[in-house]
Amino acid sequence: MRVYHLSAECYPIAKVGGLGDVVGALPKYQKLAGIDAAVALPYYNRNFVQEHSFDVVFRASTLMGGRRYEFEILKEKHDTLGFELYLIYVPGLLDRTEVYSYPDEREQFIIYQLCFLDWINWSQQTPDLIHCHDHHTGLVPFLLQHSALYKRLANVPTVFTIHNGQYHGAFGWERVNLLPEIDMWKGGLLEWSGGINPLASAVKCCSRYTTVSPSYLQELQVNSNGLEYLFWVERAKGQGIINGIDTEVWNPATDSMIAATYTADKPDAGKKKNKEALCKRFNLSTDKPLVSFIGRLVGEKGADMIPEALVRSIEQYAGALNFVILGTGEVDVQEALKAVSERYPENCQVFIGYNEELSHQIYAGSDFLLMPSRVEPCGLNQLYALRYGTVPMVRSTGGLKDTVIDYSQADGYGIAFANASADDMITAVGRALELYKNTAQLQLLCKRMMALDFSWNKSAAEYIQLYQYLTPNL
Numbered sequence: 001m002r003v004y005h006l007s008a009e010c011y012p013i014a015k016v017g018g019l020g021d022v023v024g025a026l027p028k029y030q031k032l033a034g035i036d037a038a039v040a041l042p043y044y045n046r047n048f049v050q051e052h053s054f055d056v057v058f059r060a061s062t063l064m065g066g067r068r069y070e071f072e073i074l075k076e077k078h079d080t081l082g083f084e085l086y087l088i089y090v091p092g093l094l095d096r097t098e099v100y101s102y103p104d105e106r107e108q109f110i111i112y113q114l115c116f117l118d119w120i121n122w123s124q125q126t127p128d129l130i131h132c133h134d135h136h137t138g139l140v141p142f143l144l145q146h147s148a149l150y151k152r153l154a155n156v157p158t159v160f161t162i163h164n165g166q167y168h169g170a171f172g173w174e175r176v177n178l179l180p181e182i183d184m185w186k187g188g189l190l191e192w193s194g195g196i197n198p199l200a201s202a203v204k205c206c207s208r209y210t211t212v213s214p215s216y217l218q219e220l221q222v223n224s225n226g227l228e229y230l231f232w233v234e235r236a237k238g239q240g241i242i243n244g245i246d247t248e249v250w251n252p253a254t255d256s257m258i259a260a261t262y263t264a265d266k267p268d269a270g271k272k273k274n275k276e277a278l279c280k281r282f283n284l285s286t287d288k289p290l291v292s293f294i295g296r297l298v299g300e301k302g303a304d305m306i307p308e309a310l311v312r313s314i315e316q317y318a319g320a321l322n323f324v325i326l327g328t329g330e331v332d333v334q335e336a337l338k339a340v341s342e343r344y345p346e347n348c349q350v351f352i353g354y355n356e357e358l359s360h361q362i363y364a365g366s367d368f369l370l371m372p373s374r375v376e377p378c379g380l381n382q383l384y385a386l387r388y389g390t391v392p393m394v395r396s397t398g399g400l401k402d403t404v405i406d407y408s409q410a411d412g413y414g415i416a417f418a419n420a421s422a423d424d425m426i427t428a429v430g431r432a433l434e435l436y437k438n439t440a441q442l443q444l445l446c447k448r449m450m451a452l453d454f455s456w457n458k459s460a461a462e463y464i465q466l467y468q469y470l471t472p473n474l
């Protein structure tokens, strides 16, 4: 079965967050399970692309907004990532360094989708299924079915995975001319709330949509930035499949980015060395429990509440814990975190920026990982924390609810709290402090967490079952 994954991110070429992790790993595990999975990504002018060799496998031009654009499809020569990787290169639009936030990103995502469809159409390829990820690829299901250009492909089934239902990629009807000629009778399938909404269109037109956890599937019906009714109406088409993690990239036994490797049966000495190295880097004492946060500093992640929670925790628990924060995002949150660090340098250190290597060191060297998310479709950080024997402290929502059981329950291992609030975070920090004092229990939890299996094997198999259901004649 030939499947193309379409996504704006794919680790290690271009990763901004968890979308990149998933699209960098899922196809690899699908290949191992016998699916001929490939990834078609926008071209990025980044290290991976400079350091690898590519063949031009297709060259043509396409029309967007009355202008003709030349494009090339490049294939990575050696399938280094364990699957075929194609980059869609459009000089002037898809040839940049960053993944998001260009003023013309609407045009970038549309041309990406058009070039992909033109390529498979003109090269007479007919994939068995197209798997689209998030709104950047959300127009594909509609265009396949309702643009005369792609009639030949109208029956190709599509799966649409929602990694983040808060962002829709919406734009006004005045820009419909960016799309190729479409059947205007079907215009309603593009629309939500008076505009063109790629996420809504994908949910309406795809064969099946998936969310990255079962709980998030339900939550979208009550919290999806205006699409709640749509998710309720289309609920029969939805399925929740929890993300896995790439256990080759995230493996404390082999990770070359951390200070010392360690295994589930004997984690203590390795974790201690990693904590020492991390604390040394940030000039923090190793004697106190270390609570960390890694992620985008945005409201969804509850990042705006962290500065207050840090100050109050440090005061309330008389500086008995230390904090390390790694992230980038909203400027006022960044500034507030830096201010906390300046006020309490012995208890709180902040690294504003994106740093993959440091993230591995934090997962390995921390005692606890805080995730006070307001919304969390799946969350990968807690799964990496578990793999590295670090206790996740999570607000029970979405995928966090589906993956973290509070340690007060039988077979539990994490710290869970109900509300996204500074108060709940401070209570959770107090529980972390208590748990830390009980060395024997912490060591037991560490082993229990590291023995859990969140690898892709099970989730990749669920996607394959879905593909098989949608392609009954194969």
Ligand SMILES: Nc1ncnc2c1ncn2[C@@H]1O[C@H](COP(=O)(O)OP(=O)(O)O[C@H]2O[C@H](CO)[C@@H](O)[C@H](O)[C@H]2O)[C@@H](O)[C@H]1O
Residues within 6 Å of the ligand: 016, 017, 018, 019, 021, 022, 163, 164, 212, 243, 294, 295, 296, 326, 327, 328, 353, 354, 355, 356, 359, 376, 377, 378, 379, 380, 381, 399
């Ligand atoms: N400053 C920084 N430096 C280094 N690494 C950083 C970093 N900030 C974040 N990361 C890394 O980015 C990834 C974040 O993954 P998440 O799944 O937590 O969040 P994200 O919201 O991006 O993804 C969305 O998609 C994923 C995938 O489906 C869902 O799990 C999630 O709930 C949903 O919001 C992790 O690998 C983390 O280590």
